[in-house]
Amino acid sequence: MNLPSTFFEWVGFLLDKYGALFLRGTGITMLVALSGTVIGFLIGLLVAIVRTIPLPHGHWARRLPLRAVHFLLNVYVEVFRGTPMIVQSMVIYYGAMQIGIRMPVLLAAILIVSINTGAYMAEIIRGGIISVDKGQKEAAVAIGMTHWQSMVNVVLPQAVRNIMPSIGNEFVVNIKDSSVLNVISVGELFFMSKSAAGTYMRYFEVFFITACIYLVLTFTVTRILRLLEKKMDGKANYTIYGSQSDSKSSIRVNEEEEEE
Amino acid sequence: MPILEIKHLEKSFGDHQVLKDISFDVSKGDVTCIIGSSGSGKSTLLRCINFLEEPTSGTILYHGKNAATEWKKTEYNSKVGMVFQSFNLFGNMTALQNCVVGQQKVLSRNKADAEKQALRFLEKVGMAEYRNARPAQLSGGQKQRVAIARALCMDPEILLFDEPTSALDPEMVGEVLNVMKDLAAAGMTMLIVTHEMSFARDVASRILFMDGGVIVEDESPAVLFTAPKQPRTQEFLRRVLERQL
Numbered sequence: 220m221n222l223p224s225t226f227f228e229w230v231g232f233l234l235d236k237y238g239a240l241f242l243r244g245t246g247i248t249m250l251v252a253l254s255g256t257v258i259g260f261l262i263g264l265l266v267a268i269v270r271t272i273p274l275p276h277g278h279w280a281r282r283l284p285l286r287a288v289h290f291l292l293n294v295y296v297e298v299f300r301g302t303p304m305i306v307q308s309m310v311i312y313y314g315a316m317q318i319g320i321r322m323p324v325l326l327a328a329i330l331i332v333s334i335n336t337g338a339y340m341a342e343i344i345r346g347g348i349i350s351v352d353k354g355q356k357e358a359a360v361a362i363g364m365t366h367w368q369s370m371v372n373v374v375l376p377q378a379v380r381n382i383m384p385s386i387g388n389e390f391v392v393n394i395k396d397s398s399v400l401n402v403i404s405v406g407e408l409f410f411m412s413k414s415a416a417g418t419y420m421r422y423f424e425v426f427f428i429t430a431c432i433y434l435v436l437t438f439t440v441t442r443i444l445r446l447l448e449k450k451m452d453g454k455a456n457y458t459i460y461g462s463q464s465d466s467k468s469s470i471r472v473n474e475e476e477e478e479e
Numbered sequence: 480m481p482i483l484e485i486k487h488l489e490k491s492f493g494d495h496q497v498l499k500d501i502s503f504d505v506s507k508g509d510v511t512c513i514i515g516s517s518g519s520g521k522s523t524l525l526r527c528i529n530f531l532e533e534p535t536s537g538t539i540l541y542h543g544k545n546a547a548t549e550w551k552k553t554e555y556n557s558k559v560g561m562v563f564q565s566f567n568l569f570g571n572m573t574a575l576q577n578c579v580v581g582q583q584k585v586l587s588r589n590k591a592d593a594e595k596q597a598l599r600f601l602e603k604v605g606m607a608e609y610r611n612a613r614p615a616q617l618s619g620g621q622k623q624r625v626a627i628a629r630a631l632c633m634d635p636e637i638l639l640f641d642e643p644t645s646a647l648d649p650e651m652v653g654e655v656l657n658v659m660k661d662l663a664a665a666g667m668t669m670l671i672v673t674h675e676m677s678f679a680r681d682v683a684s685r686i687l688f689m690d691g692g693v694i695v696e697d698e699s700p701a702v703l704f705t706a707p708k709q710p711r712t713q714e715f716l717r718r719v720l721e722r723q724l
């Protein structure tokens with residue numbers, strides 16, 4: 220058999236031979252990173268909302284249940300932010316096995332990334348909530364909204380907009396860091412690359428390709444999220460209505476498009 | 480019968496007592512202005528009335544029923560509206576949405592009715608043209624007028640104003656005060672903390688002068704501005720009026 224001799228020949232050869240493998244790995248990496256980020260975001264949202272419920276007034280015993288929940292949530296956040304995800308995956312996957320639960324690795328992978336991301340998101344979202352002027356929350360309560368209604372309608376939309384860059388960052392981190400899941404044999408991009416490299420012992424060429432794929436993924440995701448942010452900011456102009464009945468007399472007002 | 484009765488209201492932050500034994504009634508159509516120097520507890524009083532701050536002791540009766548225990552908090556809050564010094568419009572919504580969201584979520588009105596009501600009040604405060612503008616695109620006076628419309632949309636029985644013009648540039652104060660004058664003329668019951676003495680004199684049916692967490696004097700504007708009884712009131716008015724009138 221005629222093997223390639225130069226670097227580029229090897230790259231072409233490996234792409235040709237293992238293209239499908241790279242594609243599968245990329246797909247799984249994106250699946251794990253995306254679902255992990257979305258589920259992690261939802262976990263973080265829930266944790267952050269619960270953490271901001273005002274403590275009830277009156278006897279201390281009425282505050283006890285909420286205090287206990289807050290304590291448990293703090294433990295969750297500290298533990299998952301304070302240990303590496305590679306260790307968490309070992310503990311969770313083999314721990315579950317020890318108590319008789321054999322999780323499909325893909326499910327385990329999504330679970331681990333979600334829980335891990337949730338801990339970071341909880342802190343990020345808490346920061347976002349704090350960034351929204353608390354007068355707006357008071358105004359919402361003052362017209363009769365409940366804590367939940369004011370959070371969902373007023374505070375969180377603005378909090379989430381403010382933390383979009385951090386959420387995007389978490390997504391990018393997850394695309395890259397899902398590679399540690401190869402320790403529990405999840406067929407993501409890094410794992411697939413390792414098996415592709417093994418056959419011909421061409422580690423440099425294979426991981427050069429792998430690096431390029433990761434870069435394309437993270438770059439694309441960053442751009443898409445930037446666009447999404449722009450969209451969330453809403454229109455930079457608004458319409459002044461001359462009178463209620465005559466919409467033709469309306470004037471459009473354009474603001475200076477702000478650039479970062 | 481008064482609609483709102485404040486009885487022996489007290490409020491402390493830690494061991495700092497800010498409100499001491501505050502009692503007064505508000506009847507339908509009353510325009511009550513609260514004046515007093517900075518730190519005398521005016522904002523705290525308004526915030527206790529709609530439970531943005533939990534009173535330390537005392538009771539608030541609304542239509543004869545205890546507001547803290549016999550009324551549902553959200554219902555009571557929708558009946559007692561509030562306009563803030565810093566407007567506090569919802570930044571993620573247009574002027575119209577600011578006026579609609581409470582009606583939909585709290586009063587369960589449908590969208591069409593809520594928008595009709597919102598436009599009616601935006602029209603009243605002269606902001607209907609700006610219905611699609613976001614708070615960041617409005618001037619201070621415009622924001623405050625939208626905030627008043629937002630409060631009115633809930634069909635409140637009483638409106639609380641906490642220095643509604645203090646954060647405004649001088650040329651915008653008039654537009655907001657005019658809206659409030661119209662409301663007073665239309666019979667709206669209002670409780671207004673203000674530093675605008677000429678407004679208080681012209682519009683109020685009654686003035687409360689607060690100092691050090693107590694109501695020092697409770698009089699009609701005619702009496703309070705011309706013949707205040709308490710030395711503390713006299714001193715305060717002398718200081719303020721020589722600057723303002």
Ligand SMILES: Nc1ncnc2c1ncn2[C@@H]1O[C@H](COP(=O)(O)OP(=O)(O)OP(=O)(O)O)[C@@H](O)[C@H]1O
Nearest residue numbers: 492495497515516517518519520521522523524642
């Ligand atoms: N959340 C709080 N925690 C602790 N102290 C507070 C708090 N809010 C107000 N105070 C204190 O209560 C006192 C009264 O404050 P308040 O804001 O009610 O005064 P005010 O009459 O509205 O003054 P101004 O005219 O400056 O608005 C002040 O001494 C203030 O420091």
Ligand SMILES: [Mg+2]
Nearest residue numbers: 521522523642
């Ligand atoms: Mg104040």
